[in-house]
Amino acid sequence: MKKQVEKLRLARDTMQHSIDTAIRNGEAIEGVVNNWLKEVDEITELAMKVVEGEEEAKTRRSNAAACLDLKLRHHLSHKAKKIAQAIDVVLENSKFDRVSYRPAPQGIVTTRSTDYVDSNSRKSTMMRLMEALIDDKIQLIGVWGMAGVGKSTLVREVAKEAMKKQLSDEVAIAIVTQSPDLRRIQGEIAEMLGLKFDVESTVIGRAILLRQRLTGTNEKKKIHVILDDIWQNLDLEAIGIPCEECKVLLTSRNRDVLVCEMGTQKDFGLEVLLEEEAWSLFEKMAGDCVREPNLRSIATEVAKECAGLPLALVTVSKALKNKELYEWKNALQQLRKPALGGLTIMQSKIYYSVELSYKHLESVEVQDVFLLCSQLGYYINHEIFLLQYCYGLGLFDGINIIEDARNKLRTILRILKDSCLLLQSPYSSKHLRMHDVVCDAMKLIASRDHNMFVARVDGGLIEWPDANALKKCEALISFEGGDVHELKEMECPELRLFSLLGRDHALQISDNFFEGMRKLKVLDLTKMQLSSLPSSLQLLENLQTLCLDQCVLEDISLIGKLTNLAILSLHTSKISQLPREMGFLTRLRLLNLSGCSKLEVIPPNVLSSLVALEELYMGNSFVKWKAEGLNNASLAELKHLSHLTALNIHIPNANNLPKDLLFEKLQRYVIFVGDKWDWSDGQEEASPTLKLKLNTSFQLEIGKAFNN
Structure with missing residues (x-):
């Protein structure tokens, strides 16, 4: 029995090593494995009692106890034999196909957002949303409102409450944005449902699998799907979302998109916060500093200038947290500036709030990285993609080693996330996202103050800045690529970054294309068919x-x-x-x-x-x-x-x-x-x-x- 117990101990240690590794990787342990561990502990405890009984028998020395001793040892031997046989069975049952599994990431749904304010206006809207979720006749629900009003935060709170009240078993969330990428949307939904796609699978193939996952569960689980930030009509069937089988909650800036194009059966408008509610959120995010007598009045005025918009309230309060009085006064003066050309007063306030946060970042390095992030779109791969850009542009003064640059970048991104200017993607630790209002505001700042442009695509063709703007341009990016098939020479003597995302078609680059951009440090040509490289490439000595x-x-x-x-x-x-x-x-x-x-x-x-x-x-x-x-x-x-x-x-x-x-x-x-x-x-x-x-x-x- 003792030998079998030792074998069992070694088997348990080996299993525990696998369990510890799985837990470190964020995986859940299979129930049968936990049951096996419990069985091992129980049988080990029984074996230890037999060993203790044996030791007790050995202590008996008198002739009077001899018979009792013999009887006890016989009894212990019988128990030991049965335990040894039981251990054989337990050891035989230790061979599992797998020890752990990766659960669907529902944590984003069950965790309360730090910038959510539990106000009366939000409670009222949430209550009506919950009623719509309960109504079996309603499958498609919409939430609309201006940028930064808190639509995304609210629907996540609704999802959390629905999970808490068991109105839904699983919630899947995907962010759509201005340029919907069906593969990415499918991937985000699948990730939250624990569904794996083959790398080579097509959009149609993914849609079939996703539809089966949303409708084919044996347990008949109630699954809610949230599609956040819709700008135009979106084909839910093409994604694999069967509206008739599961509740779908949509958010958009435009009510017509929801009601007219998507056909929502119930829609809810979200307004800015009332003054008291706005102050509650502002005070929560700014911290104890706004309670100080010398700051209280000026902080109240700054909060009022945010006009009840949650995004502005959060960004401004974070930027001014623990700052001196003169900085608060300067911020108030900036927020009261007249509107920028072509923008409404409200838009100007939003943009100024973002600019204020940008200007209050702790160093030029942090500002430069944030400025670059804003030019790279709403989703950013910060581990490889962003690192290559930052290193090539030399944004980190005095750093030459790649690993040191990576550590510097991670530190800066942590600062930006703490400032609420960058958000962690809920689906991947390697991706960050930027709120669209923040992104739009920073693109305006980048083009106005830093000669950085994201080229537009108009009718399939790239609309580059005019010749005068190109001569001043320091960064030029097009993530759409359009139907451009040829790149001809452009005079960009100050250009340091040129990035063009194509559409998998052949691209002809004229031999003299790079002659007018000798300062270029980062060149990115993605999704192109290139038979050769232009001879002028060798002129880029700073690349x-x-x-x-x-x-x-x-x-x-x-x-x-x-x-x-x-x-x-x-x-x-x-x-x-x-x-x-x-x-x-x-x-x-x-x-x-x-x-x-x-x-x-x-x-x-x-x-x-x-x-x-x-x-x-x-x-x-x-x-x-x-x-x-x-x-x-x-x-x-x-x-x-x-x-x-x-x-x-x-x-x-x-x-x-x-x-x-x-x-x-x-x-x-x-x-x-x-x-x-x-x-x-x-x-x-x-x-x-x-x-x-x-x-x-x-x-x-x-x-x-x-x-x-």
């Missing part, structure tokens, strides 16, 4: 970051001329061969080849020439490391990358791995050794991961290489 993501690429040998390049990203691009000329990029610090599944050739000595490289991402990419019959890069070249701190790589054949390969500085890595590993999305920022499929003594050597 630090080059992104050619999701492109179809052929001859890119000209990249070798960009000897000052620090970051090169070809993420998920279709390219079969890297040029030998890339070996000249001796100052390159980050190379992202992840997702380049067509990449088959990396010439020898290219990787080993990149002696300054700090981060190398090759997940779901190149795997044909040098072997017999292949004239390709070898893994031995990685030994020359002495500065490497981040590495994502797949090595199908362990025999290609040099035994003396050591990575002394690795901090973040995802390394797969062996064939047929599943490389999922988002591994770039994963925790240190080493997965092995080995049948040789290489396992020991690999352990030495990555033991840090």
Whole structure:
């Protein structure tokens, strides 16, 4: 029995290790596993009582107790035999298909928003919304109101209350925005429902799966779907939302969009807060400082200038929290300025409130990052995408190491989130979002004060700023791309950032296109088909970051001329061969080849020439490391990358791995050794991961290489 108990202890420890890992990853433990642990504890306790009885029997020494002792030992032996047999069964039942599962992320629904004020006007609207949710005849409900009035906050409070009162079992929320992306919307809904899509699945295929999830549950769960910030008619069927089967709650700035285009059966208008309610929210966000006698009166006036708009109240109060009296007076003066040209008085107040928050940020670095975020749209990938831009533009003075820049960026983003200027995406830790009113206001500030422009798309064609504006322009971005098929020379002598998101069609760039933008530091051409690069590219001696993501690429040998390049990203691009000329990029610090599944050739000595490289991402990419019959890069070249701190790589054949390969500085890595590993999305920022499929003594050597 004692031997069986020891086996059971080891099995329990092993199981506990798996459980601890799952909990750290935010996963829930399967019920059968918890039951098994309980059974193990109970049977272990019984075994310990037998051991205690044995010790008691051993203490008996007198002849008078001999018979009793013999009887007790016989009884204990019988119990021990039964316990040992029971332990056999428990050990046999310890083989589970899985220990844990990832629950649907309903936390966003059950957590109260910090900027929600429990006012009478909001209570009244919430009560009527709850009544509509209960009414079986109403499936499509709308909430409308001006930007920043608190529509998103209110519907989340409604969802929380519905969950609390068991009016709904699950709630799925997706943010739509001005340019609806059906795949993203489907992904956000699926994420909250715990539904996984295949990476290659189409919008139609996702819609079928989503519809089945929303209607096909055996438990007949009540599921509510919230679609936030609708600007135009949205095809719910194309997304996979069956209106007749589940309640759908929509928000929009425009009542006509809800009533006329979406056909809501019940709609609710949301007004600004009453003066008393507005002060309650302002005081809550500003903190105890507004209760000080010398600040109270001026703070009250500042709150009044926010005109009851929750967004303005939150942004202004956060900006002025714990500030001096003169700063409050200056803020009041700014809020009382006349309206900007073309804006209503209310719009001007909103925009001024955002500008006020921007100007009160603690440093120029924080302001610059926030300004850049506003130009990149409502959704921002801050781990890779934003880092590449910030580093290339040199926003972090005195920082050259990529990892140091990443830490600086994360610190700044935390400051911006604390200031309520950036919001964490509820669906992904790697994404941030910006309230559309904040984004619109900052775009105005960026174009007016910093010569940064987001080019509009009019009728499928990009409408660039006029020639005079281009000569002053410092950043030019188009995330729509339009139907542009050719880029001709533009005179932009001050341009530092140029970004163009295409539509997967061929793009001709005139050879002299870059002649008029010699100060360019960041160049991003995404979703393009490029047969070659223009000769004028080599004139960009200041270029630090080059992104050619999701492109179809052929001859890119000209990249070798960009000897000052620090970051090169070809993420998920279709390219079969890297040029030998890339070996000249001796100052390159980050190379992202992840997702380049067509990449088959990396010439020898290219990787080993990149002696300054700090981060190398090759997940779901190149795997044909040098072997017999292949004239390709070898893994031995990685030994020359002495500065490497981040590495994502797949090595199908362990025999290609040099035994003396050591990575002394690795901090973040995802390394797969062996064939047929599943490389999922988002591994770039994963925790240190080493997965092995080995049948040789290489396992020991690999352990030495990555033991840090």
